[in-house]
Amino acid sequence: MALPRELEATFSPEEIEFLAGNEYIDIVPLETMDQLPLVSATIPIMKPPKKCRVPLWLALELKRQHRARIAPPEWLDLSNLESLREQEMEMDMFSKLPFRWLETAHLLLNACPDDIEDVEEVRRILLTIREARQSKARAGLEAVNEVQLALDNLGAMEINEIRPLFRETMNRMRKIVQVSEEE
Amino acid sequence: MDWDVDELLAEPTTEVEQDYSALCTQWLNERMAPELLPFAEDVVSRVTERLRAQVETLQSSIGTANATGYRSVLIQVELERIKFVLRSYLRTRLSKIDDYGQYIQANPNVLLNLSSTERQYLLRHQQLLHRQYMASFLRELPIKMNKLDDTIGRTSMVAAPDMENSVFCYVNETVEENLRVAENEYVTLDRGDILLLKYSVIANYVRTGAVSLI
Numbered sequence: 001m002a003l004p005r006e007l008e009a010t011f012s013p014e015e016i017e018f019l020a021g022n023e024y025i026d027i028v029p030l031e032t033m034d035q036l037p038l039v040s041a042t043i044p045i046m047k048p049p050k051k052c053r054v055p056l057w058l059a060l061e062l063k064r065q066h067r068a069r070i071a072p073p074e075w076l077d078l079s080n081l082e083s084l085r086e087q088e089m090e091m092d093m094f095s096k097l098p099f100r101w102l103e104t105a106h107l108l109l110n111a112c113p114d115d116i117e118d119v120e121e122v123r124r125i126l127l128t129i130r131e132a133r134q135s136k137a138r139a140g141l142e143a144v145n146e147v148q149l150a151l152d153n154l155g156a157m158e159i160n161e162i163r164p165l166f167r168e169t170m171n172r173m174r175k176i177v178q179v180s181e182e183e
Numbered sequence: 184m185d186w187d188v189d190e191l192l193a194e195p196t197t198e199v200e201q202d203y204s205a206l207c208t209q210w211l212n213e214r215m216a217p218e219l220l221p222f223a224e225d226v227v228s229r230v231t232e233r234l235r236a237q238v239e240t241l242q243s244s245i246g247t248a249n250a251t252g253y254r255s256v257l258i259q260v261e262l263e264r265i266k267f268v269l270r271s272y273l274r275t276r277l278s279k280i281d282d283y284g285q286y287i288q289a290n291p292n293v294l295l296n297l298s299s300t301e302r303q304y305l306l307r308h309q310q311l312l313h314r315q316y317m318a319s320f321l322r323e324l325p326i327k328m329n330k331l332d333d334t335i336g337r338t339s340m341v342a343a344p345d346m347e348n349s350v351f352c353y354v355n356e357t358v359e360e361n362l363r364v365a366e367n368e369y370v371t372l373d374r375g376d377i378l379l380l381k382y383s384v385i386a387n388y389v390r391t392g393a394v395s396l397i
Contacts, residue, residue: 002274002275002277002281003275003277003278007214008278018264018267019207019211021264022204033254034254036258038237038257038258038261039233039261039262039265040200040202040203040265041200042197042199057264058257058260058261061257062257067253144379146365147368147381148368148370148378148381149379149380150376150377150378150379151378156397159351159397163351166349167348167379170349171348174347174349
């Protein structure tokens with residue numbers, strides 16, 4: 001109908017990626033660019049080599065046109081990711097990654113691998129972290145009851161993945177409890 | 184390793200940034216909430232106004248040197264992005280109005296959540312539907328049985344949104360009192376928490392902005 005059926009219960013991965021595009025990131029302009037008045041922000045004058053803070057979608061567009069280089073966010077750095085991986089392996093809980101880490105990392109690794117140091121190693125570590133978190137999320141299904149579940153530090157894309165299953169499970173448990181209470 | 188969650192979320196500072204951020208939040212909330220939330224009249228009208236102004240600026244620059252330059256491209260990309268959010272927001276609301284039309288008409292306080300255009304749409308849509316049902320088969324039924332809002336028996340014919348549906352939510356501001364989720368179970372809402380809860384528990388907090396749906 002007005003909203004496609006598959007979008008009624010959850011977001012599409014593309015929409016989550018779209019939302020990641022709204023986050024701000026630093027770029028290094030390669031040429032001088034005048035002020036750009038946009039509907040959602042006014043991008044100030046950009047003069048190399050001064051860093052400038054712009055929305056990610058704009059950064060990706062400028063990178064594509066070879067007018068800027070992207071400065072990877074602080075958390076996307078090798079030593080940081082290595083310690084995160086250690087944490088992820090040791091703890092049962094999810095380690096503290098930025099909310100949109102998966103989609104942001106995905107966009108950056110595709111668009112500007114040349115701006116990221118040790119990009120191959122970064123890719124490998126991110127994959128490990130992702131798999132560890134995925135298995136934790138799956139294990140978390142056991143913890144679902146009919147009233148509440150805490151999932152601190154889970155990423156947006158990860159939540160979107162588990163959303164249909166977890167929601168449906170919780171709804172059904174709620175109905176079962178409801179019926180049993182009525183009797 | 185001590186970045187600040189707030190810094191990463193990059194709190195918007197100017198009014199235009201705040202409006203866009205608010206529009207996206209409203210869009211997310213509307214998508215995930217089972218009920219129809221109040222229409223974000225101010226935000227939508229301000230953003231639409233700026234969209235219009237931007238489109239005019241673009242059109243007046245056609246024919247000048249700037250027309251195909253990279254700046255035009257960037258402006259157009261952004262226009263498409265904002266239009267996407269607006270469209271999806273309006274479509275989500277329309278979808279809910281379609282599904283729960285009768286329920287909304289029967290509850291005046293829910294009717295308040297619609298914009299005037301949406302109210303007109305609702306009225307007309309329900310009229311058309313009713314006329315169609317009557318013409319197809321309702322006329323054939325005995326008078327006592329051809330009502331569409333029958334409440335005889337345990338279930339009402341009118342579809343109401345399921346307020347007990349579970350939603351994922353993110354806590355923006357710590358909430359003072361503990362929330363009752365079941366007979367003896369309470370949950371605390373601390374800033375930065377991500378929880379899976381029944382919508383009815385946090386419905387009010389979504390409206391105030393203390394909690395947003397993800």
